Amino acid sequence: MTTVDAAELRRLTRELLAAHPPATTDRTDFLKARFDAGLAWVHYPAGLGGLDAPRSLQPVVDAELAAAGAPDNDPRRIGIGLGMAAPTILGFGTDEQKRRFLRPLWVGEEVWCQLFSEPGAGSDLAALGTRAVRDGEDWVVDGQKVWTSSAHVARWAILIARTDPDLPKHRGISYFICDMTDPGVEVRPLRQITGEAEFNEVFLTGVRIPDSRRLGPVGDGWKVAQTTLMNERVSIGGSRIPREGGMIGPVARTWREHPELRTHDLHQRLLTLWVEAEVARLAGERLRQQLVAGQPGPEGSGMKLAFARLNQEISGLEVELRGDEGLLYDDWTMRRPELVDFTGRDAGYRYLRSKGNSIEGGTSEVLLNIVAERVLGLPAEPRNDKDVAWKDLSR
Numbered sequence: 001m002t003t004v005d006a007a008e009l010r011r012l013t014r015e016l017l018a019a020h021p022p023a024t025t026d027r028t029d030f031l032k033a034r035f036d037a038g039l040a041w042v043h044y045p046a047g048l049g050g051l052d053a054p055r056s057l058q059p060v061v062d063a064e065l066a067a068a069g070a071p072d073n074d075p076r077r078i079g080i081g082l083g084m085a086a087p088t089i090l091g092f093g094t095d096e097q098k099r100r101f102l103r104p105l106w107v108g109e110e111v112w113c114q115l116f117s118e119p120g121a122g123s124d125l126a127a128l129g130t131r132a133v134r135d136g137e138d139w140v141v142d143g144q145k146v147w148t149s150s151a152h153v154a155r156w157a158i159l160i161a162r163t164d165p166d167l168p169k170h171r172g173i174s175y176f177i178c179d180m181t182d183p184g185v186e187v188r189p190l191r192q193i194t195g196e197a198e199f200n201e202v203f204l205t206g207v208r209i210p211d212s213r214r215l216g217p218v219g220d221g222w223k224v225a226q227t228t229l230m231n232e233r234v235s236i237g238g239s240r241i242p243r244e245g246g247m248i249g250p251v252a253r254t255w256r257e258h259p260e261l262r263t264h265d266l267h268q269r270l271l272t273l274w275v276e277a278e279v280a281r282l283a284g285e286r287l288r289q290q291l292v293a294g295q296p297g298p299e300g301s302g303m304k305l306a307f308a309r310l311n312q313e314i315s316g317l318e319v320e321l322r323g324d325e326g327l328l329y330d331d332w333t334m335r336r337p338e339l340v341d342f343t344g345r346d347a348g349y350r351y352l353r354s355k356g357n358s359i360e361g362g363t364s365e366v367l368l369n370i371v372a373e374r375v376l377g378l379p380a381e382p383r384n385d386k387d388v389a390w391k392d393l394s395r
Helices: 006-019 029-036 055-067 078-090 095-107 221-237 248-257 265-291 299-327 345-360 364-376
Strands: 111-113 131-137 138-145 154-160 173-179 185-190 199-210
Touching: 006 029, 006 055, 029 131, 055 173, 055 199, 078 095, 078 111, 078 154, 095 199, 138 173, 154 221, 173 199, 173 221, 185 265, 248 299, 265 299, 299 345, 299 364
Parallel strands: 111 154
Antiparallel strands: 131 138, 131 154, 138 199, 154 173, 185 199
16 A cells, blocks of 8 residues: 655655756756656656556646746657557566666657558558568568658657467557667658648568567557557547637637627537537546546547547637638648647648547547447447458458
């Protein structure tokens, strides 16, 4: 049983601030000291950035540090590492892997990306064809991944590849950590409807990955990937935002500041979406409280579904509310940004970028199946390929 309570966390945080004053301490040095003090993510094990404390006590530390003006680790820039790679490494990594990867991941010294989706394996991720063939103490990987956020700035990637084509598609997959600087890794930009190349396609040609960078047993990669995917959907759809945060904020401000744009129909639609956005926000808060008791479950898929639908409906309303101004677009320059900034751009950007919300992080169609089967308990869809060897599947 843990002996760390809120008072103890406040004491430890104040000791950290006294030993490393934010005003005079290098940002990276401060973040490393915070990690070593167990105040990075307090629910993680001691020695790995935590203190084995309840997850619910993290806000105690965050509030003390914010009041002191301490730097954060820029979580939006390293969201894939924090939200997906870290819980997977914690759950399935060896002690050596945890010690090697978690500290630079949390500090932000090493950015991560996710090599999951492929041109022929998006919604049906388990049909992936990237191969990993054992060669002594290494695995030789060949294939193509697509829609990879942050690949152009990432040092490491979480990767799933097929290690046994003679098994059914879910059973012949293994999970690896791939060094994005290794020979044979090629990253190409994918220009989107927004004009930016926020995503990438990644080509893997003879990439050698040591077996020491495998997560979980050989052939058990689908189970490991489920941890990643469940955490991904929580991080996308269940992030903490204030009231009128996110997409509903700009629309509400426009409504208040420009009464000449108002109509009865737009008013009714705005009220409906405002209420739905607030319900989704509170549901996300409840989901985060449930995480205190364990790992994320299928409820995260429901939150991600709501996030995608609301973003698309709200951005559509905003464009309509703004009239001619809503048809303008601020900048079509080809760029390769490190993060998505929904609220820092104009209405046209929000409208176009939100179209991807129902695809990324699991398509809405797939998530509807997950909610139907695992939350509502409805009968599963017939799946005739469950026991067919991957090599025998029609492609």
